[in-house]
Amino acid sequence: MATESHAAGDAAAHGSGGMPQLDFSTWAAQIFWAAIAIFVLYKVLTNSILPKISATLEDRHNVIADDLDSAAELKRQAEEAEAAHNAALATAKADANKIIAEAQGEIDAELAAASAEADAEISARTAESEARINAIREEAKSNAQFIAADTAQALLDKLAPGVADKSAIDAAVNRALASSGVAK
Amino acid sequence: MAKQAVEGEFNIDPMHQFEIKKLIPLDLGIVDISFTNSALFAFIAVAATIVFMWTAVSGQGLIPGRMQSVAEGIYEFVRNMVRDTAGDEALKYFPYIFTLFVFILACNLLGMIPYSFTVTSHFAVTVFLALSVFITVTAIGFMKHGTHFLSFFWPADAPAAVRPLLCIIEVISYFVRPVSHSIRLGANMMAGHAVLKVLGGFVGAMGVLGILPILGVTAITLLEFVVAILQAYVFAILTCVYLNDSLNLH
Numbered sequence: 001m002a003t004e005s006h007a008a009g010d011a012a013a014h015g016s017g018g019m020p021q022l023d024f025s026t027w028a029a030q031i032f033w034a035a036i037a038i039f040v041l042y043k044v045l046t047n048s049i050l051p052k053i054s055a056t057l058e059d060r061h062n063v064i065a066d067d068l069d070s071a072a073e074l075k076r077q078a079e080e081a082e083a084a085h086n087a088a089l090a091t092a093k094a095d096a097n098k099i100i101a102e103a104q105g106e107i108d109a110e111l112a113a114a115s116a117e118a119d120a121e122i123s124a125r126t127a128e129s130e131a132r133i134n135a136i137r138e139e140a141k142s143n144a145q146f147i148a149a150d151t152a153q154a155l156l157d158k159l160a161p162g163v164a165d166k167s168a169i170d171a172a173v174n175r176a177l178a179s180s181g182v183a184k
Numbered sequence: 185m186a187k188q189a190v191e192g193e194f195n196i197d198p199m200h201q202f203e204i205k206k207l208i209p210l211d212l213g214i215v216d217i218s219f220t221n222s223a224l225f226a227f228i229a230v231a232a233t234i235v236f237m238w239t240a241v242s243g244q245g246l247i248p249g250r251m252q253s254v255a256e257g258i259y260e261f262v263r264n265m266v267r268d269t270a271g272d273e274a275l276k277y278f279p280y281i282f283t284l285f286v287f288i289l290a291c292n293l294l295g296m297i298p299y300s301f302t303v304t305s306h307f308a309v310t311v312f313l314a315l316s317v318f319i320t321v322t323a324i325g326f327m328k329h330g331t332h333f334l335s336f337f338w339p340a341d342a343p344a345a346v347r348p349l350l351c352i353i354e355v356i357s358y359f360v361r362p363v364s365h366s367i368r369l370g371a372n373m374m375a376g377h378a379v380l381k382v383l384g385g386f387v388g389a390m391g392v393l394g395i396l397p398i399l400g401v402t403a404i405t406l407l408e409f410v411v412a413i414l415q416a417y418v419f420a421i422l423t424c425v426y427l428n429d430s431l432n433l434h
Binding site: 018019020021022023025026027028029030031032033034035037038040041042044045046048049050052053054056057059060063 | 199202203204206210216217218220222223226227229230234237238241245246252255256259260279282283284286287303305306307309312313374
């Protein structure tokens, strides 16, 4: 490449500290090539690079938004599961309480039935026993009356034979038994 | 800029580095469009930008790597700047502003390499960029608002007596925009590089004490990196501000 200085006259001006910026003879060339360079840059940027960056940023934005959405969805599902779990727990508790109450009721009923039966048996047996006691007592009383009358007869026969009056002795025995509380 | 070989220690020409050299002469007679060092570095800047961006996006990772993060960072930075400054409507001009920003940024940073050439240190280029913005933005204003765009220059809120005067000021300030827009960028790039060159010249001239200018050159080089990025940003955000005025009047 030839690297000649722009112009002999300019070179002299530069030597004395002139500004190459104000050498208007170079402006057209500078502007012409700068414009082409910028146009090339603009074309490449707009045709491929900027759309790519824009698409990448858009993609990333969408991915982040999607991730946030799915996270929110999962959170919602977790909350639902927790609510379902709590509901199931509450139902189970209620069921258990109901079963306990039912069992308690059954047990109470059975207990009541059993104790009523037992009471009935007890009173039946008591009545039976009383009846037997009464029978035994009656028998003993009549035995006592008979023994007393017999004894009195025998005594009278020994003490004063012929005096004994069977009906009078019976009446006396009865009186004595009644006064001693054995008879009714 | 590193110290260049000059004739004598004290004969330092800080403007020499800005000289336009014809690499491929191409004189069309009425106009000279020779391929110069300016054109070469403009294309190097463009090629570097394209290679960087292309490499950065070719990975296409959902989770970006280092280069992809940088490319996406620049993309979102410029996009947010356009939207915050000029509104959602201005987003359709985003590719133009992005191109402008990365071109100026690449040229500025490329100029930080010793012995390279700073395309944006020449007013030819900055005036061209600023005028393109000025003409485009003015055209957008007329296309969107028709003749109503002229109300931009008429301060309806001001007292009636001073309105004509303010109108003249508004018109002047509007037409001064491309001037300040271009000179701000060009002068910043030129001045920084010239100062570096002058200080670099002192290193040779001061002998052992040359360590002092070296420290100065180091500090200013760091500053120049900031300026290189900042001026690209300033140019782009001013473009957004002008675009906002055209789209939304004020």
